[in-house]
Amino acid sequence: MTIRTDMATGSSGFGRLLLAFALGAVMIAGAVNGESRSITIASTTSTQNSGLLEWLLPQFTAQTGIGVQVVAVGTGQAIRIATNGDADLLLVHHEASEREFVAAGLGIARHPVMHNDFVLVGPGSDPAGIRGMNDVTSALRRIGSGEHVFLSRGDDSGTHKKELELWQSSGFDPRPASGGWYRESGSGMGATLNTASAMDGYALTDRASWVSFGNKGDLEILVEGDTRLHNPYAAIVVNPERHPHIHANEAQAFVDWLTSRKGQAAIAAYRVAGQQLFFPDAVPQAGAADGH
Amino acid sequence: MNEFSSAIGAALSMIVTFDAAIVEIVLLSLRVSLSAVAIASVVALPLGALIALQHFPGRRAVVILLNALMGLPPVVVGLMVYLLLSRAGPLGPMGLLFTPTAMVIAQSIIVLPIIAALSRQTIADLHEEYDEHLRSLGCTPIQSVATLLWDGRFRLLTAIMAGFGRAIAEVGAVIIVGGNIQHATRVMTTTIALETSKGNLALALGLGLILVTLALGVNATALVISDAARQRYG
Amino acid sequence: MPPDRPDEHPLLPLVARGLTFGINGRRIIKDVSFWIGSSGRTVILGPNGAGKSVMLRLCHGLLEPTGGEIRWGELSVSQAREQQAMASQHPVLLRRTVKGNLLHVLSVKGVARSERPALVDAALERAGLAGLGARAARTLSGGQQQRLAIARALVLRPKVLLLDEPTTNLDPAAVRGVEELIGVIGAAGTKILMTTHDIAQARRLAADVMFLNDGRLLEHAPAAEFFAAPKDPVAAGFLAGELPG
Numbered sequence: 001m002t003i004r005t006d007m008a009t010g011s012s013g014f015g016r017l018l019l020a021f022a023l024g025a026v027m028i029a030g031a032v033n034g035e036s037r038s039i040t041i042a043s044t045t046s047t048q049n050s051g052l053l054e055w056l057l058p059q060f061t062a063q064t065g066i067g068v069q070v071v072a073v074g075t076g077q078a079i080r081i082a083t084n085g086d087a088d089l090l091l092v093h094h095e096a097s098e099r100e101f102v103a104a105g106l107g108i109a110r111h112p113v114m115h116n117d118f119v120l121v122g123p124g125s126d127p128a129g130i131r132g133m134n135d136v137t138s139a140l141r142r143i144g145s146g147e148h149v150f151l152s153r154g155d156d157s158g159t160h161k162k163e164l165e166l167w168q169s170s171g172f173d174p175r176p177a178s179g180g181w182y183r184e185s186g187s188g189m190g191a192t193l194n195t196a197s198a199m200d201g202y203a204l205t206d207r208a209s210w211v212s213f214g215n216k217g218d219l220e221i222l223v224e225g226d227t228r229l230h231n232p233y234a235a236i237v238v239n240p241e242r243h244p245h246i247h248a249n250e251a252q253a254f255v256d257w258l259t260s261r262k263g264q265a266a267i268a269a270y271r272v273a274g275q276q277l278f279f280p281d282a283v284p285q286a287g288a289a290d291g292h
Numbered sequence: 293m294n295e296f297s298s299a300i301g302a303a304l305s306m307i308v309t310f311d312a313a314i315v316e317i318v319l320l321s322l323r324v325s326l327s328a329v330a331i332a333s334v335v336a337l338p339l340g341a342l343i344a345l346q347h348f349p350g351r352r353a354v355v356i357l358l359n360a361l362m363g364l365p366p367v368v369v370g371l372m373v374y375l376l377l378s379r380a381g382p383l384g385p386m387g388l389l390f391t392p393t394a395m396v397i398a399q400s401i402i403v404l405p406i407i408a409a410l411s412r413q414t415i416a417d418l419h420e421e422y423d424e425h426l427r428s429l430g431c432t433p434i435q436s437v438a439t440l441l442w443d444g445r446f447r448l449l450t451a452i453m454a455g456f457g458r459a460i461a462e463v464g465a466v467i468i469v470g471g472n473i474q475h476a477t478r479v480m481t482t483t484i485a486l487e488t489s490k491g492n493l494a495l496a497l498g499l500g501l502i503l504v505t506l507a508l509g510v511n512a513t514a515l516v517i518s519d520a521a522r523q524r525y526g
Numbered sequence: 527m528p529p530d531r532p533d534e535h536p537l538l539p540l541v542a543r544g545l546t547f548g549i550n551g552r553r554i555i556k557d558v559s560f561w562i563g564s565s566g567r568t569v570i571l572g573p574n575g576a577g578k579s580v581m582l583r584l585c586h587g588l589l590e591p592t593g594g595e596i597r598w599g600e601l602s603v604s605q606a607r608e609q610q611a612m613a614s615q616h617p618v619l620l621r622r623t624v625k626g627n628l629l630h631v632l633s634v635k636g637v638a639r640s641e642r643p644a645l646v647d648a649a650l651e652r653a654g655l656a657g658l659g660a661r662a663a664r665t666l667s668g669g670q671q672q673r674l675a676i677a678r679a680l681v682l683r684p685k686v687l688l689l690d691e692p693t694t695n696l697d698p699a700a701v702r703g704v705e706e707l708i709g710v711i712g713a714a715g716t717k718i719l720m721t722t723h724d725i726a727q728a729r730r731l732a733a734d735v736m737f738l739n740d741g742r743l744l745e746h747a748p749a750a751e752f753f754a755a756p757k758d759p760v761a762a763g764f765l766a767g768e769l770p771g
Binding site for chain 3: 421422424425427428429430431435439443521524525
Binding site: 040045083190 | 492493
């Protein structure tokens with residue numbers, strides 16, 4: 001064939017280099033396919049960024065041989081991923097959405113796994129003067145009426161939904177101030193905290209993300225402990241009747257493990273900077289004492 | 293300045309200690325982007341040649357389109373590939389979403405117009421020069437294309453390197469279709485995004501330095517090769 | 527017409543009838559007819575802009591005439607091209623080594639791999655480029671580049687060699703080298719059709735001369751006759767240095 005002889009007579013090692021490149025690419029493309037006995041979890045940034053899943057998953061895999069892949073996004077997006085059948089399991093934190101998901105037949109059942117709590121953080125100078133308040137809704141009202149900078153996730157995540165609910169029960173509507181003092185970052189918890197830190201703003205965050213966040217700057221916890229700041233996490237196996245390719249058995253095995261004594265103890269044992277971040281809900285007697 | 297110096301320190305210690313997690317991430321980045329560039333090249337080089345050499349109605353429009361597509365926003369490509377590969381999408385049954393293969397597909401689409409447009413330019417220039425000689429020889433179209441591709445190989449390599457530079461630095465598409473899954477689809481850019489959002493700015497910047505170094509290295513290599521070739525072959 | 531030897535050349539006679547070429551409404555070749563039967567060296571002579579290069583390209587089939595026709599013996603221009611080769615004023619050398627340029631032609635023409643090295647070496651030898659095979663073609667001197675272009679044109683032993691101003695911009699020593707090469711090739715039986723605006727070169731090389739001016743063929747005669755006593759007044763003026771060279 002003329003082309004090939006033509007190329008070959010062309011020059012030195014370049015042809016060989018090209019060939020090696022092409023072969024390498026083919027081999028690489030062949031090698032990048034995932035293993036079969038593994039599941040994909042759609043979860044929230046808080047479980048991943050806090051390092052909890054990184055702590056739990058190797059233990060589960062070691063005991064069962066099932067690999068776990070985590071796509072960490074906001075609760076809203078995680079539910080959409082699961083709705084499309086692109087994940088086998090949901091591990092999220094917005095009870096109303098979760099119940100809706102199961103009611104619609106998209107998931108099999110909702111299994112409470114653990115909880116932590118939300119906290120209201122803000123600059124140490126606390127211009128709104130909310131430090132130490134017990135009522136989170138009046139704290140929000142004070143931020144709003146003083147038009148102090150507040151960073152909202154604005155990304156349909158569990159934290160965002162929670163925040164909107166709290167505003168609603170406070171009776172103060174921040175939405176007209178969007179773009180003014182009320183700023184919707186449209187990104188994850190960490191990115192939103194980064195922004196709050198840079199702007200000396202207030203923000204609602206789950207405690208796990210807060211404790212493991214590395215760029216606090218002047219930010220401090222100002223309001224905590226209100227019962228309305230409770231933050232429960234639940235697991236839901238995606239309904240295989242909707243999506244036959246779902247690894248329902250493996251996913252259920254993970255849920256069973258999470259809610260078992262072993263799993264619950266592992267959750268309770270996880271600590272960042274000496275602090276427990278998640279509190280088991282499935283087998284109360286197996287967990288450490290709840291601080292609240 | 294403190295942030296920067298600690299970032300550089302973090303980067304250096306990661307490189308010096310050959311941190312296993314970092315090595316894994318860097319290797320996956322290279323695998324995905326090299327595969328994407330290889331696949332895109334297989335399509336883009338002949339496509340560039342075709343557009344450079346064939347006269348057909350609407351060719352000018354195609355050239356303009358191709359040049360415009362060089363600026364294709366990665367997030368849009370990511371979204372399109374996501375919709376295609378999602379279980380609810382037309383290619384869902386293949387189960388490719390959140391795999392490196394999905395990232396390769398997205399990056400291939402992003403770099404294809406870049407390689408095609410740059411190679412079209414190269415081949416068109418070369419063709420203008422070689423045309424009479426090749427016709428005098430009575431070359432078949434395939435022989436002509438082979439000659440042009442071969443003689444333009446160093447400039448084409450630069451086009452491919454440009455594609456690689458774009459692929460390796462892109463975050464918008466891979467984070468959507470790859471999902472940034474640890475040990476599976478986490479590459480340098482998505483790690484940087486993640487570590488930044490966790491507030492680990494030093495680590496993020498450290499990885500950023502590795503990425504920049506890699507991009508610089510690739511571009512420097514491309515420049516050295518094409519300079520050497522120009523001296524050698526004129 | 528020059529005194530014809532009884533040639534057996536398969537591509538001769540070269541016959542043109544009513545040849546016309548125009549581009550964008552501008553006529554460059556105007557109703558040219560000629561008959562070339564000799565395998566000697568034919569030189570198309572004329573001032574710059576006379577249409578010499580266009581004429582050569584029409585004969586080689588790189589340009590389509592807008593009127594009239596050309597035939598090489600029994601063959602059409604495109605059929606004849608397979609047995610021809612061309613080298614031009616600014617030789618298009620591939621971005622490869624000297625050898626690579628020669629091998630490319632052999633590869634395009636489908637010459638068996640085993641036969642290629644001998645043909646390459648012979649061509650390099652003939653062009654006085656032996657020992658330069660591994661050099662990048664474009665790093666050669668101007669004269670060497672032109673000799674390589676001619677060697678490349680000859681590597682397949684074409685029946686006809688077309689040369690477009692092969693020595694323009696070369697220094698006198700390089701011109702001599704190229705002309706010697708042309709002499710050797712012509713003597714070996716290859717028909718040469720070349721253009722030049724250099725009267726002295728035409729004197730040195732031509733067996734017959736076609737004098738072209740402003741797209742018209744004003745005179746076609748054996749070289750000796752033409753240079754001794756041109757019949758056309760414009761040609762006479764050109765030889766006397768009254769037209770720009």
